[in-house]
Amino acid sequence: MNAHRARNDQFSTLFSFARASNSSIVITDATADDAAIVFVNPSFEKMTGYGMEEVIGKNCRFLQGEDRDQPDRELIRRAMHEGSSCECLFRNYRKSGELFWNKLYLFPVRLSAEQVTHFVGVQHDVTREQNLLAELAQTASERARLIDQLELKRRHMAHLSRDLINAQENERKALARELHDELGQRLTALNLLLHRARPYFEAGEPQVLWEQAEHELGALVGLVRDMSVSLRPPGLDFFGLEPTIRQLLARHLDGGPDWVFEYAGLPVRLAPTIEISVYRIVQESVTNIVRHAQAQHVVVEINGGADGSEIELIVRDDGRGFDAASWREHAARTGRAGLAGMRERIQLLEGQIEVDSAPGRGTRITATLPLHSTENKHERDSGR
Ligand SMILES: Nc1ncnc2c1ncn2[C@@H]1O[C@H](COP(=O)(O)OP(=O)(O)OP(=O)(O)O)[C@@H](O)[C@H]1O
Ligand SMILES: [Mg+2]
Numbered sequence: 001m002n003a004h005r006a007r008n009d010q011f012s013t014l015f016s017f018a019r020a021s022n023s024s025i026v027i028t029d030a031t032a033d034d035a036a037i038v039f040v041n042p043s044f045e046k047m048t049g050y051g052m053e054e055v056i057g058k059n060c061r062f063l064q065g066e067d068r069d070q071p072d073r074e075l076i077r078r079a080m081h082e083g084s085s086c087e088c089l090f091r092n093y094r095k096s097g098e099l100f101w102n103k104l105y106l107f108p109v110r111l112s113a114e115q116v117t118h119f120v121g122v123q124h125d126v127t128r129e130q131n132l133l134a135e136l137a138q139t140a141s142e143r144a145r146l147i148d149q150l151e152l153k154r155r156h157m158a159h160l161s162r163d164l165i166n167a168q169e170n171e172r173k174a175l176a177r178e179l180h181d182e183l184g185q186r187l188t189a190l191n192l193l194l195h196r197a198r199p200y201f202e203a204g205e206p207q208v209l210w211e212q213a214e215h216e217l218g219a220l221v222g223l224v225r226d227m228s229v230s231l232r233p234p235g236l237d238f239f240g241l242e243p244t245i246r247q248l249l250a251r252h253l254d255g256g257p258d259w260v261f262e263y264a265g266l267p268v269r270l271a272p273t274i275e276i277s278v279y280r281i282v283q284e285s286v287t288n289i290v291r292h293a294q295a296q297h298v299v300v301e302i303n304g305g306a307d308g309s310e311i312e313l314i315v316r317d318d319g320r321g322f323d324a325a326s327w328r329e330h331a332a333r334t335g336r337a338g339l340a341g342m343r344e345r346i347q348l349l350e351g352q353i354e355v356d357s358a359p360g361r362g363t364r365i366t367a368t369l370p371l372h373s374t375e376n377k378h379e380r381d382s383g384r
Helices: 002-020 044-049 060-064 073-082 128-200 205-231 241-253 274-294 324-334 338-348 374-381
Strands: 024-029 037-040 085-091 099-109 118-125 257-263 297-303 308-315 353-359 363-370
Touching: 002 118, 002 353, 024 044, 024 353, 037 374, 044 118, 060 338, 073 099, 073 297, 099 128, 128 205, 128 308, 241 257, 241 274, 274 297, 274 308, 274 338, 274 363, 324 338, 324 353, 338 353, 338 363
Parallel strands: 257 297
Antiparallel strands: 024 037, 024 118, 085 099, 099 118, 297 308, 308 363, 353 363
């Protein structure tokens, strides 16, 4: 009898706590069939729109309406079976039919020593939070979609850039061939004719004029050859970057400043666009050194970068240097295209360039180009 009274006391304490709570609370009878509701507090009535008398004796699942395919039902079933607690989330429906997200903390209560007598469910309407989460997820997926689109565009641009560089280089190649095979051959033939005509020129002024003509012609043949070579380095397609650049340096710098060329950490052949671009950058840098630097020493380094994923190029001289801070403005003003063209070329290939120089302090050009972009790989693998 005393035990019964004590239990009743506990009951009424539990109910008065629940009644006073600001949170929505439902208490079910763990010993009854289908866990019938024995109590709901005013906050529950406010949240769901159902009055106490309408819900007593029902199972809480009635709040789900027809919407029964909810993963957390399994959590509740297990907690009730084991007499343990759980935390779960449900789509529930108010009396008005309006959907709300119900976050439920369920825990067992033992009012007798032997068994769980009740389950208490503390519920929170988390519809706003769920809607915000859904919006966030939507925004995140929208962002991911935009990033994908941007990446596609970037790759498209990279393709276009490569096509642009290749088209330009092909034109140069055709022009170089024309110069060499047509103009060069004809000038050589002319030279031969001139040579054969020599005996017919009398000594004195005719011969002096003849010698001048032969000299001019010789210079012209040399000029056409140089133009052809600088339009398209003849060795690049056959021998690759290292020997071709060595040849370029020898042609421009032998008899001038001391020069050193280091080439390390790179495969023998690279994607053609990379090879020609690196060649062009060295070509412009070296031309600048010859034209502007008055250097004693020149160092050209080409290597595979720190982890072999890029090509790093350094050209430095100890010449007179220039004000690197204003070269871009200078380039725009004077229409000089050398350094600016170099920068554009590198940007097209998604690389970076730094021009480091100051009057009297020499010049250092550092450029990096990514080696393993998908386009480069494709270009190298597809047999050039
Ligand atoms: N290695 C260098 N040493 C000293 N000055 C340099 C060097 N490289 C470039 N410069 C200076 O920077 C200027 C810009 O160089 P850039 O290559 O853009 O133009 P340019 O060589 O004058 O003309 P272009 O290359 O169009 O024929 C040069 O005019 C020169 O004054
Ligand atoms: Mg230049």
